[in-house]
Amino acid sequence: MTDERPTIGILTISDRASRGEYEDLSGPAIEEVLRQYLATDCRFVREIVSDGVTEVEVGLRDLEARGACLICTTGGTGPSARDLTPEAIERVATKLMPGFGEAMRAASLASGVPTAILSRQTAAIMHHCLVITLPGKPAAIRVCLDAVFPAVPYCIDLIGGPYLEGDPKVVEVFRPKKK
Ligand SMILES: Nc1ncnc2c1ncn2[C@@H]1O[C@H](COP(=O)(O)OP(=O)(O)OP(=O)(O)O)[C@@H](O)[C@H]1O
Numbered sequence: 001m002t003d004e005r006p007t008i009g010i011l012t013i014s015d016r017a018s019r020g021e022y023e024d025l026s027g028p029a030i031e032e033v034l035r036q037y038l039a040t041d042c043r044f045v046r047e048i049v050s051d052g053v054t055e056v057e058v059g060l061r062d063l064e065a066r067g068a069c070l071i072c073t074t075g076g077t078g079p080s081a082r083d084l085t086p087e088a089i090e091r092v093a094t095k096l097m098p099g100f101g102e103a104m105r106a107a108s109l110a111s112g113v114p115t116a117i118l119s120r121q122t123a124a125i126m127h128h129c130l131v132i133t134l135p136g137k138p139a140a141i142r143v144c145l146d147a148v149f150p151a152v153p154y155c156i157d158l159i160g161g162p163y164l165e166g167d168p169k170v171v172e173v174f175r176p177k178k179k
């Protein structure tokens with residue numbers, strides 16, 4: 001039997017987590033936060049790749065091919081030589097969505113993290129899939145998702161994805177009223 005639930009991909013991008021040198025805490029943190037936000041029952045698919053731009057591109061395309069309407073990545077957004085997530089996003093993007101990065105950086109700065117400006121976080125549309133890039137630190141996940149999630153279901157509507165509903169007890173999802 002096929003699983004008809006909307007699919008959400010989570011891609012952890014970390015040289016050391018991909019080698020098993022430390023436990024990936026950020027991928028599971030994304031799933032935990034999204035499960036709290038969503039009233040719609042979704043299927044979660046998690047993958048871990050190293051920081052290479054080709055590895056990240058392959059990971060993103062694989063999650064899209066597995067049916068993801070939303071992919072959240074974590075890691076590789078900083079200025080170091082091996083931080084290449086935005087470069088991989090440029091390869092897969094059909095449209096760039098810079099407003100997401102602006103909102104996430106502003107929220108992280110407001111939460112008292114001055115180094116938030118070091119993150120080149122962004123978002124992009126890949127055909128019918130929205131990709132949002134989050135920093136690698138586990139503590140950054142909720143701050144950044146809180147800042148953008150209210151706009152995520154409507155964005156997915158606009159690109160032809162499934163209708164996702166938020167849990168109003170946890171998050172207020174914003175959809176403009178129909179005329
Ligand atoms: N997926 C993760 N799970 C748990 N901790 C993480 C994860 N990603 C990053 N961190 C923590 O945040 C710190 C900074 O993250 P960053 O993405 O800059 O890693 P890094 O130093 O480039 O190394 P690597 O890419 O090998 O994780 C890491 O040193 C680690 O302590």
Ligand SMILES: Nc1nc2c(c(=O)[nH]1)N[C@H]1C(S)=C(S)[C@@H](COP(=O)(O)O)O[C@H]1N2
Nearest residue numbers: 075076077078108115116119135136137140
């Ligand atoms: N909310 C939040 N944003 C944050 C951070 C954080 O700890 N919390 N870390 C910053 C740091 S130190 C860096 S270098 C950049 C990039 O992190 P990344 O390379 O792991 O993606 O995210 C920044 N944004």
